[in-house]
Amino acid sequence: MTAPVSIKSVSHSFGDFQALTDVSLEIGSGEYVTLLGPSGCGKTTLLSVLGGFIDPTTGEVLIDGRDMTRVAPAKRPTTTMFQDYALFPHMSLRDNVAFGLRMAGMGRAARYAVAHEMLDLVGLEHAAATRPHALSGGQRQRVALARALAVKPDVLLLDEPLGALDLKLRRAMQDELKSIQRRVGTTFVHVTHDQEEAMAIADRIVVMNAGRIEDEGPPARIYRAPATLFAADFMGEMNHFPARSDGASVTTAFGALPGLQMAPGEAVLCIRPEAMRTGDGALSFGPGKVAASAFFGTHTRVQVVPEAAPDLVLTAHLPPSEMPEAGNRLTLSADASAFSLFPAGD
């Protein structure tokens, strides 16, 4: 079961505090969307508006084309899975998973059949008769997912579902969540503040900041060509430095950069560390002094203070075969296509 979701100009205030401002978003049927942003940006508020736990001050929510804006949570085709996915300790996994179906009045044989199907989906069918106390964090999380999916929601809302797990388990569960979502085809809306998690899982990432959407799109597009400086910074490490546009070209402390255009004015030029290299390029940062250099296996992370702009520190991820030592001189450069340009004060 799956459905598209339409969020139309939703705003929400808690008293004087505006938590969401004019948020509009279309989510396709069967799409895996993550809401990504820093603490307090309004992710949970938006998810709660979708689930019916918060009535937005203004705006509308449509699910499968039907207006759900003021419809109670239990009457929506949504299920919310919270971070604190408390399981009933005195019930078997099967009964935990079948709980929502029992509440809905489904007979025992039918609900157990669904519970087994869902436990099978999350790889825990063999433990159906056991109780949750002996389960690891990851296994509990899987049972909670089976329970949420058992009622066959059209849209599953997940609020930091992996937040309680350690990093390694978190990464493993991300792969599993995505693969389960693919198999069931349900629309998933997943809140996280972890950019790597969003990239690992999402078909589409929605970057939020201060109650608004900053950018939305496939992970690779947002990473490579972010719409705003905020989205650029939130999606990973970014070098930025001042620039100036005259409308036709961009000038920096390192010279002019061809091929980038913006309305005349002060600008911020950005580049990812892995887009930097040693030697020549469209823009050379000129000689600089290596302030730090560290080997990370997949790359060497160097920090360089360029002579042309000694108040800047440029970070580059170089191939692991290159290991410049701190104190050495090094020239970094990059291709014009690797830069993003934003108006200053964006």
Ligand SMILES: Nc1ncnc2c1ncn2[C@@H]1O[C@H](COP(=O)(O)OP(=O)(O)OP(=O)(O)O)[C@@H](O)[C@H]1O
């Ligand atoms: N019931 C409430 N009353 C007043 N303010 C609230 C209430 N719920 C949330 N807020 C405020 O609204 C803002 C957005 O909160 P929200 O929980 O949506 O953020 P978030 O992006 O999910 O952050 P986090 O990752 O920390 O949960 C925050 O500043 C929060 O303090």
